Amino acid sequence: MGVAVWKEEFVNKIKEADINDEWKLIVDENLLKGDRGLYYTQNTFAGFNCSNCRHHWKSSKVFILFMMNQNKTFKHGTVKMRIFRQACKSCTADVLEIPKITHENMERVVRNVVTKIQKKFYSMHDPNEDLKPQSYGRSEGPHDKEHCEACKHNLCDWQVQPGEYEMEPYSSNALTGILMGLGRLTLNNKIKK
Numbered sequence: 001m002g003v004a005v006w007k008e009e010f011v012n013k014i015k016e017a018d019i020n021d022e023w024k025l026i027v028d029e030n031l032l033k034g035d036r037g038l039y040y041t042q043n044t045f046a047g048f049n050c051s052n053c054r055h056h057w058k059s060s061k062v063f064i065l066f067m068m069n070q071n072k073t074f075k076h077g078t079v080k081m082r083i084f085r086q087a088c089k090s091c092t093a094d095v096l097e098i099p100k101i102t103h104e105n106m107e108r109v110v111r112n113v114v115t116k117i118q119k120k121f122y123s124m125h126d127p128n129e130d131l132k133p134q135s136y137g138r139s140e141g142p143h144d145k146e147h148c149e150a151c152k153h154n155l156c157d158w159q160v161q162p163g164e165y166e167m168e169p170y171s172s173n174a175l176t177g178i179l180m181g182l183g184r185l186t187l188n189n190k191i192k193k
């Protein structure tokens, strides 16, 4: 599924959510935590095909990182997105493969992002419940940490709680958010050692 499909779905969902500011979705293949913005993470379910040995696998821990920023003056916002890849464990090629996310799961991920924007930037109270990804077939055993790109960056959800992570004050609760974030980072570093 191409980037254009994600962008189009995002713009449509923003409109449906009664947000009049202009928001856009940008794919950033190098996105990591550290810059200023509101970080938000999701796991989705997807299949992978190894380009070397044709092995096929499914994972419920396909990690997606988002970074959101709003410019209130100019009434627009941006969401950067990075979909993390996984490598095959049946061969030694060690090529990071891009997940094949279904249209249904793409829609669910995008809707959750828009719900987060409604809550955090427009103070809309609980506009939607977060949607879980749709599973099809069984994922392979426990999460294969060795072959997960997000695990390599210490971002995966067993390392850091999924959800949001704030790097810049947005509200009076910002300090709490940052302190919680630091707590997670410290914990994360402990796990790494």
Ligand SMILES: [Zn+2]
Residues within 6 Å of the ligand: 050, 051, 052, 053, 054, 055, 088, 089, 090, 091, 092, 093
């Ligand atoms: Zn393979």
Ligand SMILES: [Zn+2]
Residues within 6 Å of the ligand: 061, 063, 143, 144, 145, 148, 149, 150, 151, 152, 156, 157
């Ligand atoms: Zn992982």
